[in-house]
Amino acid sequence: MESISPNVFNFSAGPAGLPRAVLEKAQSELVDWNNLGTSVMEISHRSKEFVQVAAQAEQDLRDLLNIPDNYKVLFTQGGARAQFAAVPMNLLGGKTKATYVDAGYWAQSAVSEAKKYCQPQVVEATIERDGKLAVIPASEWTIDSDSAYVHFCPNETIDGIEINDLPETELPIVADMSSTILSREIDVSKFGVIYAGAQKNIGPAGIGIAIVRDDLLDLASEILPSVLSYKLLAERDSMYNTPPTFAWYLSGLVFQWLKAQGGVQAIEKVNREKAALLYDYIDASPFYRNNVHSDNRSLMNVPFQLAKPELDSLFLSQADEAGLRALKGHKAVGGMRASIYNAMPLEGVQALVSFMKQFEAQHA
Amino acid sequence: MESISPNVFNFSAGPAGLPRAVLEKAQSELVDWNNLGTSVMEISHRSKEFVQVAAQAEQDLRDLLNIPDNYKVLFTQGGARAQFAAVPMNLLGGKTKATYVDAGYWAQSAVSEAKKYCQPQVVEATIERDGKLAVIPASEWTIDSDSAYVHFCPNETIDGIEINDLPETELPIVADMSSTILSREIDVSKFGVIYAGAQKNIGPAGIGIAIVRDDLLDLASEILPSVLSYKLLAERDSMYNTPPTFAWYLSGLVFQWLKAQGGVQAIEKVNREKAALLYDYIDASPFYRNNVHSDNRSLMNVPFQLAKPELDSLFLSQADEAGLRALKGHKAVGGMRASIYNAMPLEGVQALVSFMKQFEAQHA
Numbered sequence: 252m253e254s255i256s257p258n259v260f261n262f263s264a265g266p267a268g269l270p271r272a273v274l275e276k277a278q279s280e281l282v283d284w285n286n287l288g289t290s291v292m293e294i295s296h297r298s299k300e301f302v303q304v305a306a307q308a309e310q311d312l313r314d315l316l317n318i319p320d321n322y323k324v325l326f327t328q329g330g331a332r333a334q335f336a337a338v339p340m341n342l343l344g345g346k347t348k349a350t351y352v353d354a355g356y357w358a359q360s361a362v363s364e365a366k367k368y369c370q371p372q373v374v375e376a377t378i379e380r381d382g383k384l385a386v387i388p389a390s391e392w393t394i395d396s397d398s399a400y401v402h403f404c405p406n407e408t409i410d411g412i413e414i415n416d417l418p419e420t421e422l423p424i425v426a427d428m429s430s431t432i433l434s435r436e437i438d439v440s441k442f443g444v445i446y447a448g449a450q451k452n453i454g455p456a457g458i459g460i461a462i463v464r465d466d467l468l469d470l471a472s473e474i475l476p477s478v479l480s481y482k483l484l485a486e487r488d489s490m491y492n493t494p495p496t497f498a499w500y501l502s503g504l505v506f507q508w509l510k511a512q513g514g515v516q517a518i519e520k521v522n523r524e525k526a527a528l529l530y531d532y533i534d535a536s537p538f539y540r541n542n543v544h545s546d547n548r549s550l551m552n553v554p555f556q557l558a559k560p561e562l563d564s565l566f567l568s569q570a571d572e573a574g575l576r577a578l579k580g581h582k583a584v585g586g587m588r589a590s591i592y593n594a595m596p597l598e599g600v601q602a603l604v605s606f607m608k609q610f611e612a613q614h615a
Numbered sequence: 616m617e618s619i620s621p622n623v624f625n626f627s628a629g630p631a632g633l634p635r636a637v638l639e640k641a642q643s644e645l646v647d648w649n650n651l652g653t654s655v656m657e658i659s660h661r662s663k664e665f666v667q668v669a670a671q672a673e674q675d676l677r678d679l680l681n682i683p684d685n686y687k688v689l690f691t692q693g694g695a696r697a698q699f700a701a702v703p704m705n706l707l708g709g710k711t712k713a714t715y716v717d718a719g720y721w722a723q724s725a726v727s728e729a730k731k732y733c734q735p736q737v738v739e740a741t742i743e744r745d746g747k748l749a750v751i752p753a754s755e756w757t758i759d760s761d762s763a764y765v766h767f768c769p770n771e772t773i774d775g776i777e778i779n780d781l782p783e784t785e786l787p788i789v790a791d792m793s794s795t796i797l798s799r800e801i802d803v804s805k806f807g808v809i810y811a812g813a814q815k816n817i818g819p820a821g822i823g824i825a826i827v828r829d830d831l832l833d834l835a836s837e838i839l840p841s842v843l844s845y846k847l848l849a850e851r852d853s854m855y856n857t858p859p860t861f862a863w864y865l866s867g868l869v870f871q872w873l874k875a876q877g878g879v880q881a882i883e884k885v886n887r888e889k890a891a892l893l894y895d896y897i898d899a900s901p902f903y904r905n906n907v908h909s910d911n912r913s914l915m916n917v918p919f920q921l922a923k924p925e926l927d928s929l930f931l932s933q934a935d936e937a938g939l940r941a942l943k944g945h946k947a948v949g950g951m952r953a954s955i956y957n958a959m960p961l962e963g964v965q966a967l968v969s970f971m972k973q974f975e976a977q978h979a
Contacts, residue, residue, distance in 0.1 A: 259653060264659070268653065268657045269657055274645060278642055282635070288625075289625045289940065295628070295941060328697070329692045329693060331856070332856035335840075367839075455859070456660070456857045457822065458821065473731060475731075476728070476731075477700065478694075492694040493629060495820050495862065496630055497819050497821070574652065576652070577659060
């Protein structure tokens with residue numbers, strides 16, 4: 252086994268870094284898990300050993316998020332993109348309209364897919380305020396009362412926007428929490444459906460979560476593919492088809508790691524500290540800029556631009572040499588983006604800020 | 616790291632055993648892959664490093680199966696069950712009928728799902744011959760000429776049936792090869808679509824393969840969820856949504872391992888030797904029985920019953936103690952089942968036969 256550099260910090264937007272302790276445990280038992288003489292990925296998903304792994308992961312997630320008993324926890328495949336189709340196909344219940352709140356790329360992608368199944372009523376939710384990108388308060392969103400549900404994405408990873416409030420509505424609220432889940436406290440009881448791809452704060456790519464209020468399980472279209480059916484997944488304990496067992500196991504290890512850190516409340520505190528450190532430095536520097544209003548800055552994805560964009564490549568290559576990986580911004584906005592998911596320690600952000608200061612001193 | 620018993624042989628029907636050398640390589644680089652200081656599962660699927668992994672895996676699969684240039688190779692999610700919906704939604708092209716050849720549980724499951732989208736014309740393909748389960752020759756299947764395609768499953772894992780011939784037809788032939796792919800030589804050019812879940816002969820659960828002839832990419836229904844679209848997956852190199860990167864990487868390692876074994880032709884020889892050893896012993900013994908006609912016995916899944924079914928539990932527990940894992944038959948047929956996929960060495964089957972002989976000597 253090769254030696255590991257202790258100084259590598261991975262700012263990937265996803266698949267994102269996983270807690271080192273989780274990877275080391277997985278490594279230690281990769282070939283012989285639970286004294287079976289085989290890997291956990293080589294056993295039947297219906298074996299008593301794997302069913303225990305699956306059930307423990309669900310319970311740990313329920314504990315972490317305080318999920319009420321009237322919600323099913325489903326382990327899904329196909330990421331958030333599959334849910335863009337699954338949501339209307341599961342929830343329309345014969346209605347033809349659904350409200351979609353648009354604060355960026357991912358919400359718009361959900362709208363595009365929903366158009367195959369209904370007439371999305373789109374609420375433009377971003378606005379310029381003080382020369383920065385801001386989100387219109389939820390109390391001002393116009394919600395079509397004939398809608399089957401209200402859909403939004405509370406963390407837009409590309410622009411680095413976070414929505415912190417919820418509309419007052421009787422309709423089920425559906426949230427793509429791929430980049431929000433487990434990063435800060437949420438009140439699950441306010442939602443109809445919460446879904447998320449795993450590859451940010453849950454585990455490796457290839458598994459996802461859907462948390463579904465159980466009164467919403469009987470509204471599906473007849474043409475819903477079975478693998479996307481919330482009801483069927485709920486009835487079959489997310490094992491209607493062979494689930495991604497290794498990804499499920501790893502997600503369970505992440506949940507246990509998060510519990511050991513003190514849970515969501517504790518990690519939120521660290522996440523706020525990490526984000527404040529980075530945003531405060533950016534705001535204080537004339538050399539770096541973030542374009543999002545301070546009310547709506549993402550805790551997880553911090554895009555920033557250099558005052559001299561011609562230095563972007565140099566910044567990125569020198570950062571990489573310093574062990575600060577995957578800082579390139581999304582091509583839609585350019586510049587840099589530091590994704591600082593739960594697995595990123597405070598030291599990683601400190602190392603990034605130190606590097607940014609040094610780079611600024613050399614090039615300002 | 617714990618010591619590994621060299622005497623464990625895993626007969627799981629799926630998720631099945633993986634080559635030990637593949638797991639050991641994955642273990643050695645799980646925390647620091649390619650000198651990046653991160654795991655392969657922690658990097659962007661769009662990074663040059665991962666794109667290289669993905670492209671190499673595709674090329675190796677193309678080499679192993681001699682896939683012609685006019686076929687796309689797609690990496691899918693949701694297993695074969697997702698394809699049960701994807702096939703009609705991608706291929707009907709406005710037609711209302713498709714022919715489904717029924718030789719067992721998996722073919723029937725495909726029919727159930729297809730009924731949401733078309734009128735499946737079902738061809739009963741099994742028959743009793745010489746007191747055993749046999750398959751009607753493909754030349755005798757009645758194929759509805761208005762069908763969009765002909766679907767079948769050449770290896771039925773539960774009964775342990777294998778179909779070795781193909782119908783003469785102008786229609787695209789679609790095959791669920793979850794348990795066939797890479798186990799024996801196939802002529803891809805005879806098929807319209809070949810699909811497979813990975814968890815038998817490809818890699819871990821959570822990824823799948825679809826090999827699609829490129830004239831079939833423009834027949835999709837408008838309500839097809841994007842994540843199931845062959846065309847979209849082909850256009851986006853199977854990265855329309857974040858793919859299961861670790862499963863893709865592991866599948867690539869399996870392909871490289873298989874090339875090192877001499878490829879499909881070489882492994883087929885070993886597979887035939889393994890299967891013959893087990894079936895010949897069962898046929899020669901009055902204590903064990905296999906119910907499938909010798910023309911249609913699966914190379915990969917060998918179900919067998921004891922003459923004294925009351926000893927099933929004892930057989931299974933003693934086998935487990937001897938390191939022969941996961942031999943319990945599917946609940947639909949009972950008894951035992953030895954799944955002997957590519958990763959099962961000849962020694963494993965030899966160990967099983969030795970154990971069976973010993974058990975027979977004690978209990979006949």
